[in-house]
Amino acid sequence: xxxxxxxxxxxxxxxxxxxxxxxxxxxxxxxxxxxxxxxxxxxxxxxxxxxxxxxxxxxxxxxxxxxxxxxxxxxxxxxxxxxxxxxxxxxxxxxxxxxxxxxxxx
Amino acid sequence: xxxxxxxxxxxxxxxxxxxxxxxxxxxxxxxxxxxxxxxxxxxxxxxxxxxxxxxxxxxxxxxxxxxxxxxxxxxxxxxxxxxxxxxxxxxxxxxxxxxxxxxxxxxxxxxxxxxxxxxxxxxxxxxxxxxxxxxxxxxxxxxxxxxxxxxxxxxxxxxxxxxxxxxxxxxxxxxxxxxxxxxxxxxxxxxxxxxxxxxxxxxxxxxxxxxxxxxxxxxxxxxxxxxxxxxxxxxxxxxxxxxxxxxxxxxxxxxxxxxxxxxxxxxxxxxxxxxxxxxxxxxxxxxxxxxxxxxxxxxxxxxxxxxxxxxxxxxxxxxxxxxxxxxxxxxxxxxxxxxxxxxxxxxxxxxxxxxx
Numbered sequence: 070x071x072x073x074x075x076x077x078x079x080x081x082x083x084x085x086x087x088x089x090x091x092x093x094x095x096x097x098x099x100x101x102x103x104x105x106x107x108x109x110x111x112x113x114x115x116x117x118x119x120x121x122x123x124x125x126x127x128x129x130x131x132x133x134x135x136x137x138x139x140x141x142x143x144x145x146x147x148x149x150x151x152x153x154x155x156x157x158x159x160x161x162x163x164x165x166x167x168x169x170x171x172x173x174x175x
Numbered sequence: 176x177x178x179x180x181x182x183x184x185x186x187x188x189x190x191x192x193x194x195x196x197x198x199x200x201x202x203x204x205x206x207x208x209x210x211x212x213x214x215x216x217x218x219x220x221x222x223x224x225x226x227x228x229x230x231x232x233x234x235x236x237x238x239x240x241x242x243x244x245x246x247x248x249x250x251x252x253x254x255x256x257x258x259x260x261x262x263x264x265x266x267x268x269x270x271x272x273x274x275x276x277x278x279x280x281x282x283x284x285x286x287x288x289x290x291x292x293x294x295x296x297x298x299x300x301x302x303x304x305x306x307x308x309x310x311x312x313x314x315x316x317x318x319x320x321x322x323x324x325x326x327x328x329x330x331x332x333x334x335x336x337x338x339x340x341x342x343x344x345x346x347x348x349x350x351x352x353x354x355x356x357x358x359x360x361x362x363x364x365x366x367x368x369x370x371x372x373x374x375x376x377x378x379x380x381x382x383x384x385x386x387x388x389x390x391x392x393x394x395x396x397x398x399x400x401x402x403x404x405x406x407x408x409x410x411x412x413x414x415x416x417x418x419x420x421x422x423x424x425x426x427x428x429x430x431x432x433x434x435x436x437x438x439x440x441x442x443x444x445x446x447x448x449x450x451x452x453x454x455x456x457x458x459x460x461x462x463x464x465x466x467x468x469x470x471x472x473x474x475x476x477x478x479x480x481x482x483x484x485x486x487x488x489x490x491x492x493x494x495x496x497x498x499x500x501x502x503x504x505x506x507x508x509x510x511x512x513x514x515x516x517x518x519x520x521x522x523x524x525x526x527x528x529x530x531x
Contacts, residue, residue, distance in 0.1 A: 071452040071526075075411040077418050 088136030095172050096133065102160045106130050112152035112162050118145045126152050126162050129169070140173055181372045188369035192326040193316055198268035199230045200259060202275030203240055205469075208441040211486035213274050215471040216320050223334060223478065224327055228272075231262045237273070239281035239357075243401045249288075253295075254302045256285050261309035271314035272323055276436040279319040280357030283365045286313060317365070319358060321435035321470050325367055325375045328382040336479035339385030341430075342502035347386040348430040351465070352376035353420075353443065355436025356396050370394075376433050379470055383477050392423035398446065399438035417446040421458045421465070428460075431497050432467040443467045448491045451527035462529035464492035476503060483509055493530045507531065 096103050112126035113119055122145035132139040143166060152162040201213055220226045237259060238252035263271055273279045289296035303309055324331070332338075339348045354373045359366030368374025371394065377387045398416030403409045420443070434440040447464040451457050459465045467490070468476075475485045482503065487494045488510045498505055510531070513519040524530055 070454075071449075073410070073449060073453070074407060075409075075414065076453060077450070078411050078415040080415070080419060082419075 083135055090134065090136050092169065092172050093133035093136075096165065096168055099172075100161075100165055100168050102158070103130065103165055105158045106160060107158060109157060111155045111157060115151045115155045117149055117151060118147055126166070129166075133169070139169070143169060184372055185368040185374040188363060188366060188374075190318075190322070190365065190367060191316060192318055192322055193270050194226075194326070196227045196268060197229070197270045197272040197318070197323065198263040198266060198314075199228045199320075200234050200237070200271070200273050200278065201230070202273075202278065202437045203236045205274060205437045208437060209469050209472065209486055210489065211475070211484065212469040212471040213320075215475045215480070215485060216274065216324070219331065219471070219474055219478065220323065220327070224330060226327075229266055229268060231266060234259055234262055237275070237278040237281050239275070239277040240401070242281065243277060244405055245402065250299070250302070252281065253285050253288075253299045254306065256282060257299050257303040257311055258307060258309060260313060261303065261307075261311035263314060264310070264312045269312070269315040270318070271316070272318045272320055274320045274437075276319060276355030276357045277438075279317070279365075280361050282314075282317055283362045286317065287362065289313070319375075319435065321358075321375050321379075322367055324470050324474055325378050328379045331474050331477060332382045332384075335383065335477040337477055337501050337503055339380065339383045339473075339477075339501065341500050343500075347384055348497075348500065349388050349428060350380045350385040351388045351390070351393075351424050351427075351429040351432045352380060353397060353432055353434045353436075353439050354394075355434070355439050356400075358435065376435055376470060379473070380433060383473070388424065388427045388429045390424045390427050392420045395420050395423070397434075397436070397439040397442050399436075399442045404438075404442070413442065414446050414449055417442055418450055421447070421450065424465075425458050429465055430500060431473075432465055433470055433473050434467060435470050440467045440469050444491045448525050448528050451525060455527050457528050459492070459496070461496075462527075463496055464528055466490065466492045466494045466497045468494075476501070479503075481505070483512070491525075491530070492528070495531055 108127050108131065110127045116124055118124040124142055124145040129139045129142055146166050148163060150163040156162055205213055217228055220228045235255065238247060238255040241247040242249060242252045273282060339350060341348055354376060359370040359373045363370035366373050380387050396416055398413040400413065403413040432443055444467040447458065457464055472485050472487065476482065482494065482498055482505045511519050511521050
């Protein structure tokens with residue numbers, strides 16, 4: 070394959086009829102405040118693990134809404150709870166992470 | 176496509192296009208990408224249709240390319256445009272036609288901004304006077320060169336030697352029309368047919384005998400998008416956009432693509448080579464790509480100009496299968512002969528994309 074210094078990116082198109090939102094739906098049942106997230110990214114901006122691991126609570130919620138597997142990202146969380154302190158919507162994001170892990174464990 | 180619905184939309188977006196006396200300004204990049212296109216515009220309009228198309232050799236860039244790359248402020252661009260309008264006023268013209276889609280969008284944006292903020296227009300007039308002691312009138316009519324070819328499309332069809340028809344089967348050729356983003360997406364009312372289904376190229380294709388192909392990503396950007404391409408690190412994004420379009424149009428088996436923007440034909444043409452080198456995939460028949468043309472090149476072919484005088488040898492994707500389908504004669508040996516039959520050398524052939 071010729072190397073041009075750039076290459077085709079994988080399409081980020083989502084087929085909304087095919088995505089599996091089971092994990093997100095269960096999360097909203099146990100922690101309804103997940104629905105109030107407005108994706109401002111305050112949690113990601115303050116995350117201690119983010120700079121060296123790519124952890125982002127905003128991306129975790131977005132990934133669940135899109136039916137993607139967010140476990141690799143969650144495994145980087147240290148449960149320090151700083152994200153919970155800065156959330157302008159008052160979402161207990163630390164608890165959300167624990168709930169998501171519990172759903173996956175089941 | 177529900178054709179009647181589109182006709183209703185098209186009839187809602189019609190603009191006044193005067194029949195004669197236009198002040199013509201060129202694009203910064205078209206003559207490098209497709210060297211005969213602008214030349215063909217003046218040739219067809221002046222010599223074949225007998226129209227008054229005036230060009231002042233002192234006109235410059237409109238500044239749109241730097242504006243859309245975020246390298247100069249809009250006030251500077253406005254002052255450059257004010258000087259262009261001053262040259263038009265000095266020449267005694269009121270109708271302004273630009274060859275570049277971004278220029279067209281730039282002029283439309285500036286005229287609209289001045290209409291909304293007259294104090295800004297006053298400041299620009301002052302800037303222009305301080306810079307070069309010139310004054311200007313705003314154009315009464317603003318058009319893109321494709322608007323004019325659209326306006327005269329039936330006359331071109333009457334004068335034409337060929338039609339966009341398969342000479343073997345008699346079926347209309349399947350043509351994808353691709354409109355530059357800055358033509359209609361910013362100001363739909365300045366375009367022929369609006370932003371969703373602009374009619375400017377579709378009208379030409381229909382008048383010249385072809386059939387317009389509708390496909391899901393029809394209004395998607397070609398991928399050029401200035402900052403996407405000019406920064407090398409972003410070119411993967413640029414080529415991915417083009418890839419998305421080709422994947423979407425492939426099932427409809429188009430014979431050719433017609434475009435009206437400086438960047439679109441270049442990128443839809445050249446990226447086919449890059450996609451083929453990276454993935455091994457080609458989108459035309461028998462290993463060829465889908466040829467991409469400017470509307471002037473198609474008009475030139477219809478009128479019977481020699482394909483090599485139209486600069487078609489500078490396309491990446493081979494145009495010969497398309498010419499053969501219509502029945503346009505050409506001399507394969509003359510493909511790489513330039514002015515005075517001088518050899519301009521043959522390019523290296525790609526590994527995946529079939530070319531001559």
